Amino acid sequence: MRLDYLTIFPEFFDVLGISLLGKAVDNGIVDIHAHDLRTWTHDRHRTVDDTPCGGGAGMVMKPDPWGEAFDDLLGADPDPSVHVVIPTPSGTPFRQDDAAQLSHADRIVFCCGRYEGIDHRVIDYASEHWSVHELSLGDYVLNGGEVAALAMTEAIVRLVPGVLGNPESLSEESYSQDQEGLLEYPVYTRPASWRGWDVPEVLMSGHHGHIAQWRREQSRELTRRRRPDLLTDE
Numbered sequence: 010m011r012l013d014y015l016t017i018f019p020e021f022f023d024v025l026g027i028s029l030l031g032k033a034v035d036n037g038i039v040d041i042h043a044h045d046l047r048t049w050t051h052d053r054h055r056t057v058d059d060t061p062c063g064g065g066a067g068m069v070m071k072p073d074p075w076g077e078a079f080d081d082l083l084g085a086d087p088d089p090s091v092h093v094v095i096p097t098p099s100g101t102p103f104r105q106d107d108a109a110q111l112s113h114a115d116r117i118v119f120c121c122g123r124y125e126g127i128d129h130r131v132i133d134y135a136s137e138h139w140s141v142h143e144l145s146l147g148d149y150v151l152n153g154g155e156v157a158a159l160a161m162t163e164a165i166v167r168l169v170p171g172v173l174g175n176p177e178s179l180s181e182e183s184y185s186q187d188q189e190g191l192l193e194y195p196v197y198t199r200p201a202s203w204r205g206w207d208v209p210e211v212l213m214s215g216h217h218g219h220i221a222q223w224r225r226e227q228s229r230e231l232t233r234r235r236r237p238d239l240l241t242d243e
Protein backbone atom coordinates (compact mmCIF):
# COMPACT_ATOMS: atom_id res chain seq x y z
CA MET A 10 0.00 0.00 0.00
CA ARG A 11 1.29 3.41 -1.02
CA LEU A 12 0.11 6.46 0.94
CA ASP A 13 0.64 10.02 -0.30
CA TYR A 14 -0.12 13.17 1.66
CA LEU A 15 -0.58 16.55 -0.04
CA THR A 16 -0.25 19.30 2.58
CA ILE A 17 1.41 22.64 3.33
CA PHE A 18 2.73 21.03 6.54
CA PRO A 19 4.47 17.80 5.41
CA GLU A 20 6.33 17.56 8.72
CA PHE A 21 3.01 16.58 10.32
CA PHE A 22 3.56 13.13 8.81
CA ASP A 23 7.05 12.53 10.21
CA VAL A 24 5.27 10.80 13.10
CA LEU A 25 4.25 7.94 10.76
CA GLY A 26 7.82 6.68 10.94
CA ILE A 27 7.33 5.77 14.62
CA SER A 28 5.97 2.59 16.24
CA LEU A 29 3.79 0.09 14.38
CA LEU A 30 3.39 2.18 11.26
CA GLY A 31 7.14 2.74 11.23
CA LYS A 32 7.67 -1.01 11.33
CA ALA A 33 5.16 -1.47 8.50
CA VAL A 34 7.21 0.99 6.44
CA ASP A 35 10.47 -0.79 7.35
CA ASN A 36 8.89 -4.12 6.38
CA GLY A 37 7.79 -2.71 3.04
CA ILE A 38 4.10 -3.31 3.79
CA VAL A 39 3.38 0.43 3.54
CA ASP A 40 5.13 3.10 1.46
CA ILE A 41 4.60 6.65 2.77
CA HIS A 42 5.27 9.94 0.92
CA ALA A 43 4.42 13.40 2.28
CA HIS A 44 4.51 16.25 -0.24
CA ASP A 45 4.62 20.02 0.32
CA LEU A 46 1.83 21.46 -1.81
CA ARG A 47 3.96 24.58 -2.31
CA THR A 48 6.19 22.43 -4.54
CA TRP A 49 3.56 23.11 -7.22
CA THR A 50 3.51 26.90 -6.87
CA HIS A 51 5.48 29.21 -9.14
CA ASP A 52 5.39 32.66 -7.56
CA ARG A 53 7.97 34.17 -5.24
CA HIS A 54 5.69 33.81 -2.23
CA ARG A 55 4.72 30.20 -3.09
CA THR A 56 1.05 31.17 -2.80
CA VAL A 57 -1.53 28.41 -2.23
CA ASP A 58 -4.58 30.49 -1.27
CA ASP A 59 -6.73 33.34 -2.50
CA THR A 60 -9.82 35.28 -1.44
CA PRO A 61 -13.18 33.45 -1.69
CA CYS A 62 -15.36 34.14 -4.74
CA GLY A 63 -18.63 35.58 -3.50
CA GLY A 64 -16.93 37.14 -0.49
CA GLY A 65 -16.80 35.86 3.07
CA ALA A 66 -14.15 35.47 5.71
CA GLY A 67 -10.84 33.68 5.32
CA MET A 68 -9.05 32.30 2.29
CA VAL A 69 -9.64 29.39 -0.08
CA MET A 70 -6.93 27.04 -1.42
CA LYS A 71 -6.26 27.69 -5.12
CA PRO A 72 -6.95 24.81 -7.53
CA ASP A 73 -3.75 25.08 -9.62
CA PRO A 74 -1.24 23.61 -7.14
CA TRP A 75 -3.56 20.67 -6.47
CA GLY A 76 -4.06 19.99 -10.17
CA GLU A 77 -0.33 20.05 -10.88
CA ALA A 78 0.32 17.81 -7.88
CA PHE A 79 -2.25 15.32 -9.19
CA ASP A 80 -0.57 15.42 -12.62
CA ASP A 81 2.81 14.57 -11.12
CA LEU A 82 1.62 11.98 -8.61
CA LEU A 83 -1.20 10.28 -10.50
CA GLY A 84 -1.07 11.35 -14.13
CA ALA A 85 -4.22 12.26 -16.08
CA ASP A 86 -5.62 8.78 -16.74
CA PRO A 87 -8.68 7.80 -14.68
CA ASP A 88 -8.06 4.93 -12.24
CA PRO A 89 -10.85 4.04 -9.80
CA SER A 90 -8.42 1.86 -7.83
CA VAL A 91 -6.74 5.06 -6.63
CA HIS A 92 -8.51 6.44 -3.55
CA VAL A 93 -8.35 10.18 -2.90
CA VAL A 94 -9.33 10.98 0.69
CA ILE A 95 -10.25 14.56 1.48
CA PRO A 96 -10.71 15.19 5.21
CA THR A 97 -13.32 17.92 5.59
CA PRO A 98 -15.81 19.05 8.25
CA SER A 99 -18.53 18.66 5.61
CA GLY A 100 -17.58 15.05 4.90
CA THR A 101 -19.47 11.88 5.78
CA PRO A 102 -18.43 10.53 9.21
CA PHE A 103 -15.35 8.32 9.03
CA ARG A 104 -16.33 4.91 10.39
CA GLN A 105 -14.62 1.58 11.01
CA ASP A 106 -16.24 0.29 7.81
CA ASP A 107 -14.47 3.05 5.86
CA ALA A 108 -11.17 2.02 7.44
CA ALA A 109 -11.84 -1.62 6.56
CA GLN A 110 -12.71 -0.75 2.94
CA LEU A 111 -9.69 1.52 2.49
CA SER A 112 -7.35 -1.04 4.09
CA HIS A 113 -7.68 -3.04 0.86
CA ALA A 114 -6.56 -0.13 -1.35
CA ASP A 115 -3.20 -0.23 -3.11
CA ARG A 116 -3.00 3.57 -3.33
CA ILE A 117 -4.46 6.31 -1.14
CA VAL A 118 -3.79 10.04 -1.60
CA PHE A 119 -4.78 12.24 1.34
CA CYS A 120 -5.51 15.87 0.36
CA CYS A 121 -5.13 17.97 3.50
CA GLY A 122 -6.90 21.31 3.25
CA ARG A 123 -6.25 24.42 5.30
CA TYR A 124 -7.83 27.87 5.54
CA GLU A 125 -11.57 27.71 4.64
CA GLY A 126 -11.03 24.70 2.42
CA ILE A 127 -10.02 23.66 -1.08
CA ASP A 128 -11.58 25.17 -4.27
CA HIS A 129 -14.40 22.69 -4.96
CA ARG A 130 -13.34 22.21 -8.58
CA VAL A 131 -10.38 20.20 -7.24
CA ILE A 132 -12.85 17.71 -5.76
CA ASP A 133 -14.90 17.73 -8.97
CA TYR A 134 -11.77 17.07 -11.08
CA ALA A 135 -10.54 14.31 -8.75
CA SER A 136 -13.98 12.68 -8.73
CA GLU A 137 -13.81 12.35 -12.55
CA HIS A 138 -10.51 10.47 -12.33
CA TRP A 139 -10.27 8.53 -9.05
CA SER A 140 -12.40 7.24 -6.15
CA VAL A 141 -12.92 10.27 -3.94
CA HIS A 142 -13.91 10.08 -0.27
CA GLU A 143 -14.83 13.30 1.56
CA LEU A 144 -14.64 12.23 5.20
CA SER A 145 -14.89 13.90 8.61
CA LEU A 146 -13.43 12.64 11.89
CA GLY A 147 -16.45 13.82 13.82
CA ASP A 148 -18.79 16.67 14.73
CA TYR A 149 -16.07 19.20 15.44
CA VAL A 150 -13.78 21.33 13.31
CA LEU A 151 -9.99 21.14 13.22
CA ASN A 152 -7.64 23.73 11.72
CA GLY A 153 -6.84 21.54 8.75
CA GLY A 154 -6.98 18.05 7.34
CA GLU A 155 -3.61 16.81 8.62
CA VAL A 156 -4.69 15.55 12.07
CA ALA A 157 -7.72 13.86 10.52
CA ALA A 158 -5.49 12.24 7.88
CA LEU A 159 -3.20 10.89 10.61
CA ALA A 160 -6.10 9.40 12.57
CA MET A 161 -7.61 7.86 9.45
CA THR A 162 -4.20 6.50 8.43
CA GLU A 163 -3.77 4.68 11.75
CA ALA A 164 -7.30 3.25 11.61
CA ILE A 165 -6.73 2.04 8.03
CA VAL A 166 -3.14 0.77 8.13
CA ARG A 167 -3.53 -1.22 11.36
CA LEU A 168 -6.04 -3.40 9.47
CA VAL A 169 -3.54 -4.26 6.71
CA PRO A 170 -2.34 -7.86 7.10
CA GLY A 171 1.12 -8.06 8.67
CA VAL A 172 1.01 -4.64 10.34
CA LEU A 173 -0.28 -5.71 13.76
CA GLY A 174 1.76 -8.33 15.63
CA ASN A 175 -1.37 -10.10 16.84
CA PRO A 176 -4.24 -9.82 14.31
CA GLU A 177 -6.54 -11.65 16.75
CA SER A 178 -6.72 -8.46 18.84
CA LEU A 179 -8.59 -6.81 15.98
CA SER A 180 -11.55 -9.12 16.40
CA GLU A 181 -12.26 -8.02 19.99
CA GLU A 182 -12.14 -4.26 19.44
CA SER A 183 -14.97 -1.80 19.49
CA TYR A 184 -16.95 -1.69 16.25
CA SER A 185 -15.35 -4.96 15.00
CA GLN A 186 -17.61 -7.54 13.35
CA ASP A 187 -16.83 -10.14 16.06
CA GLN A 188 -17.98 -7.59 18.62
CA GLU A 189 -21.28 -7.30 16.71
CA GLY A 190 -20.34 -3.64 16.18
CA LEU A 191 -20.65 -2.98 19.93
CA LEU A 192 -18.28 -1.06 22.20
CA GLU A 193 -15.42 -3.05 23.69
CA TYR A 194 -15.92 -4.51 27.20
CA PRO A 195 -13.73 -3.22 30.11
CA VAL A 196 -10.33 -4.90 30.38
CA TYR A 197 -8.22 -5.75 33.44
CA THR A 198 -4.79 -7.16 34.25
CA ARG A 199 -2.78 -7.92 37.43
CA PRO A 200 -2.79 -7.23 40.35
CA ALA A 201 -6.12 -8.85 41.31
CA SER A 202 -6.70 -6.03 43.82
CA TRP A 203 -5.52 -2.46 43.33
CA ARG A 204 -6.22 0.46 45.72
CA GLY A 205 -9.35 -1.30 46.95
CA TRP A 206 -10.62 -2.15 43.48
CA ASP A 207 -10.79 -5.84 42.53
CA VAL A 208 -10.77 -7.51 39.14
CA PRO A 209 -14.31 -8.90 38.53
CA GLU A 210 -14.38 -12.44 39.96
CA VAL A 211 -15.64 -14.01 36.75
CA LEU A 212 -12.41 -13.01 34.99
CA MET A 213 -10.42 -14.92 37.61
CA SER A 214 -12.66 -18.03 37.38
CA GLY A 215 -10.99 -19.62 34.37
CA HIS A 216 -14.50 -20.46 33.09
CA HIS A 217 -14.27 -19.34 29.46
CA GLY A 218 -18.02 -19.61 28.83
CA HIS A 219 -18.91 -17.41 31.80
CA ILE A 220 -16.15 -14.96 30.86
CA ALA A 221 -17.40 -14.69 27.28
CA GLN A 222 -20.98 -14.15 28.51
CA TRP A 223 -19.88 -11.47 31.01
CA ARG A 224 -17.95 -9.66 28.27
CA ARG A 225 -20.93 -9.74 25.89
CA GLU A 226 -23.18 -8.36 28.64
CA GLN A 227 -20.66 -5.62 29.46
CA SER A 228 -20.38 -4.64 25.78
CA ARG A 229 -24.12 -4.44 25.34
CA GLU A 230 -24.64 -2.44 28.55
CA LEU A 231 -21.83 -0.02 27.70
CA THR A 232 -23.19 0.40 24.19
CA ARG A 233 -26.73 0.89 25.45
CA ARG A 234 -25.53 3.67 27.78
CA ARG A 235 -23.03 5.44 25.52
CA ARG A 236 -23.96 4.59 21.94
CA PRO A 237 -27.58 3.40 21.67
CA ASP A 238 -27.35 4.31 17.98
CA LEU A 239 -25.11 1.26 17.48
CA LEU A 240 -27.75 -1.14 18.83
CA THR A 241 -29.61 -2.63 15.88
CA ASP A 242 -32.08 -4.82 17.77
CA GLU A 243 -33.49 -2.28 20.24
Ligand SMILES: COc1ccc2nc(C(=O)O)sc2c1
Pocket residue numbers: 096097098121122123124125126127144145146147149150151152153154157
Ligand atom coordinates in the same frame (compact mmCIF):
# COMPACT_ATOMS: atom_id res chain seq x y z
C1 LIG B 1 -9.62 23.33 5.83
O1 LIG B 1 -9.42 21.93 6.03
C2 LIG B 1 -10.03 21.36 7.13
C3 LIG B 1 -10.47 22.16 8.20
C4 LIG B 1 -11.07 21.54 9.29
C5 LIG B 1 -11.25 20.15 9.31
N1 LIG B 1 -11.86 19.40 10.30
C6 LIG B 1 -11.91 18.10 9.99
C7 LIG B 1 -12.54 17.06 10.83
O2 LIG B 1 -12.59 15.90 10.38
O3 LIG B 1 -12.99 17.42 11.95
S1 LIG B 1 -11.19 17.74 8.51
C8 LIG B 1 -10.80 19.41 8.22
C9 LIG B 1 -10.19 19.98 7.13
